[in-house]
Amino acid sequence: MKAQKLDGKATAATIKSELAVRVEALKAQGINPGLGTVLVGDDPGSHSYVRGKHRDCAEVGIASIQRELPDTATQEEVEAVVRELNEDPTCTGYIVQLPLPRGLDANRVLELMDPDKDADGLHPTNLGRLVLGQDAPLPCTPRGIVELLHRYDIPLNGADVCVIGRGVTVGRPIGLLLTRRTENATVTLCHTGTKDLTRHALEADIIVAAAGVAGLVSADIVKPGAVVLDVGITRTEQGLVGDVHPEVLEKAAWVAPMPGGVGPMTRAMLLTNVVEAAERQLASR
């Protein structure tokens, strides 16, 4: 079997053209959506992701607000930028690029954000709203995964999903999205303390690999015909490597590859969160 591709790049392009129409409509009614980014330090991956986010904004007509601080920035300096963006009327929503350099407290920074401007859905209030089933901006990668599965008509109702990785941007929130009544999947969250990853993965209809361990998901832990989404990225001297071993393409029915699968969807969902925040602004006028 040669797996079919869950093409996040193509799907994100479609979503961006849909968003461009909504941005035009907002502008016609006097609302100019703007995305802010707070980037601290010089991690090359983070710089590249933030550049990508602003390229996307330009494509759909969203204004860009960029704040950069050196890796010597103090907690107070980062928090001052967050306070400034909370007050900036041109900033509809913003993100703090993670991870922050060592020594900075990301949770304190996230907590200081105005939850209504949280374009990443990572503010504790918004994660709490997600737990309670209330309306809130959703974390971008989990939202991107669910959107990609829906757009390819991958059945979720009753599906067994094995999530590998318990990080706050993917592993933990994806379970909350997939177990909503609208998705209705059963989710097992595996992590470094899991005794028998093979057993859980082999039982799964869908595997979300978000551990950040290159090649962790080998073909022998994938059920024939499963759907596998590669979310992990490891930077090596040979280039970027995902969590899913290429041999999985021979076993799975569908694969969201890295690159070109979940990553572009993450970016498209960030834009979606900003557009939705602007639409809420319009509705509350």
Ligand SMILES: Nc1nc2c(c(=O)[nH]1)N[C@@H](CN(C=O)c1ccc(C(=O)N[C@@H](CCC(=O)O)C(=O)O)cc1)CN2
């Ligand atoms: N504040 C946040 N920080 C981080 C998030 C996040 O959602 N919010 N997620 C990741 C990084 N990330 C976005 O910020 C991100 C990662 C990867 C991609 C992507 O498009 N990847 C490409 C491959 C990489 C490349 O070409 O350089 C792909 O999969 O095709 C987009 C966004 C951690 N931090």
